[in-house]
Amino acid sequence: MFKNRNQAGKQLADKIKQEANLDYRKSLVVSLPKGGVVIGAVLSALLDLPHQALAIKKITLNIDTQLAIGAVGESSQSLILNQDLINQLKADEEEVKKAIKETQNQIREIKKQLEISESINWKNKTIIIADDGAATGATILSAIKEVGERGVSKIIIALPVAPKETVDLLQEKADKVIVLEQPELFFAVSEFYEDFPQLTWDEVKNLLKLNQD
Numbered sequence: 001m002f003k004n005r006n007q008a009g010k011q012l013a014d015k016i017k018q019e020a021n022l023d024y025r026k027s028l029v030v031s032l033p034k035g036g037v038v039i040g041a042v043l044s045a046l047l048d049l050p051h052q053a054l055a056i057k058k059i060t061l062n063i064d065t066q067l068a069i070g071a072v073g074e075s076s077q078s079l080i081l082n083q084d085l086i087n088q089l090k091a092d093e094e095e096v097k098k099a100i101k102e103t104q105n106q107i108r109e110i111k112k113q114l115e116i117s118e119s120i121n122w123k124n125k126t127i128i129i130a131d132d133g134a135a136t137g138a139t140i141l142s143a144i145k146e147v148g149e150r151g152v153s154k155i156i157i158a159l160p161v162a163p164k165e166t167v168d169l170l171q172e173k174a175d176k177v178i179v180l181e182q183p184e185l186f187f188a189v190s191e192f193y194e195d196f197p198q199l200t201w202d203e204v205k206n207l208l209k210l211n212q213d
Contacts, residue, residue: 009042
């Protein structure tokens, strides 16, 4: 159990220092909005690394907007779909395509809103993908695919909490996975925090400005 995202980020920074063997001159923290940006800001400050947001969103259908059928970033290569769930919901191909397109349109708006820079050089960098936790891991898997298209040398996943089966899945796709807690019973990321407030986009934007030259 973590007091809040700040405390989780501090503990995660300590573990990264111990385990990641970073080349600090060639590393970059990449966080997933919204809550992951708090973790990313703490890692950026304590590891003295640049920090960039990466807009990845869960894909939902109108039939159940709380149930994610996958995740996607700005590029089509980042698409992750849960085909079993899509079949279970009896969603047709056109409905899924429409949901993906709408999600990517939202991602472009998020990029504009957060003023996410395209000027950072990702090539040959070690990328630390940070979030405040993962349940199924769909958004992290999508982030791995999106980052992998940018010529990076190494991908490290940094999470305060995720179930073991998700950690096992991520370890197949990333170079290293650092997770503080892997509980056997897992229902939602929020249950592992005493304080888990929802952030506004202005708060996210301000966090991204911290520790910038």
